[in-house]
Amino acid sequence: MAHDMAAWPHGVGRRVLAEVDSTNAEAARIAPNLTGPEWILALRQTAARGRRGRAWTNPQGNFAATLVMRPTESPDQVALRSFVASLALYDAFVAATGRAEGFTLKWPNDVLLNGGKLAGILLESAGSAAGLSYFAIGIGVNLAQAPSPDQVEPQALRPVSLLSETGAEVTPEEFLDLLAPAYARYEAQFTTYGFAPIRTAWLDRAAKLGEVITARTARDEFTGTFETVDEAGNLVLTTAKSRHAIPAAEVFF
Numbered sequence: 001m002a003h004d005m006a007a008w009p010h011g012v013g014r015r016v017l018a019e020v021d022s023t024n025a026e027a028a029r030i031a032p033n034l035t036g037p038e039w040i041l042a043l044r045q046t047a048a049r050g051r052r053g054r055a056w057t058n059p060q061g062n063f064a065a066t067l068v069m070r071p072t073e074s075p076d077q078v079a080l081r082s083f084v085a086s087l088a089l090y091d092a093f094v095a096a097t098g099r100a101e102g103f104t105l106k107w108p109n110d111v112l113l114n115g116g117k118l119a120g121i122l123l124e125s126a127g128s129a130a131g132l133s134y135f136a137i138g139i140g141v142n143l144a145q146a147p148s149p150d151q152v153e154p155q156a157l158r159p160v161s162l163l164s165e166t167g168a169e170v171t172p173e174e175f176l177d178l179l180a181p182a183y184a185r186y187e188a189q190f191t192t193y194g195f196a197p198i199r200t201a202w203l204d205r206a207a208k209l210g211e212v213i214t215a216r217t218a219r220d221e222f223t224g225t226f227e228t229v230d231e232a233g234n235l236v237l238t239t240a241k242s243r244h245a246i247p248a249a250e251v252f253f
């Protein structure tokens with residue numbers, strides 16, 4: 001790995017499990033007894049989950065971890081953590097490879113390398129609109145192996161691995177030691193200054209900004225120009241007829 005290793009963040013727990021069903025499921029189990037934020041890394045997951053109820057393929061050597069925390073703010077602020085985590089992933093990849101070239105962020109929360117999907121984030125929480133009891137940021141990275149294209153949905157981006165695209169050999173533990181300090185830096189920025197600087201940094205690294213993309217929501221499909229991400233984290237798309245601020249969708253290029 002080509003990097004200067006930042007120190008592990010103060011007050012943040014680190015557990016490494018040889019095997020677990022899902023680090024997000026483990027996060028939910030340990031949440032009631034949390035005394036501070038905690039990273040849970042698993043070397044193997046037997047029931048890893050992806051977004052929208054999909055399974056996540058987790059081959060040997062890939063990174064699977066969850067950061068679990070107790071929030072102090074509202075659920076909509078918690079949802080913005082997917083942008084915080086995406087930026088931390090981006091920095092960890094730059095630190096691990098010594099280059100920024102080729103890494104981009106796909107709304108709402110994937111990291112791409114050379115246009116293929118390198119990492120995904122699954123944000124889960126429990127509680128009510130009045131207050132969440134915990135939230136968990138689950139992160140899967142194809143460090144060593146990408147699932148074969150037939151294991152993902154037909155229109156999904158081609159999965160890629162860090163190893164095959166860059167030649168960088170990074171273990172899950174090494175990657176966690178890059179990601180946790182990067183996350184802590186962006187988390188401090190978010191809690192101190194709010195979403196504005198996170199949004200700007202995210203937009204600087206965005207894939208397909210200003211280009212035509214398709215967003216599929218539970219009810220509709222919009223094809224239009226990806227204008228920006230607004231102050232609430234919505235995807236802003238303009239079509240010939242109108243401007244749409246979309247809170248949740250699957251995006252296709």
Ligand SMILES: O=C(O)CCCC[C@@H]1SC[C@@H]2NC(=O)N[C@@H]21
Nearest residue numbers: 022048049050051065120138140
């Ligand atoms: O669908 C996606 O893009 C999100 C994938 C998230 C996978 C990670 S692996 C670690 C954590 N534990 C899980 O069960 N899922 C997330």
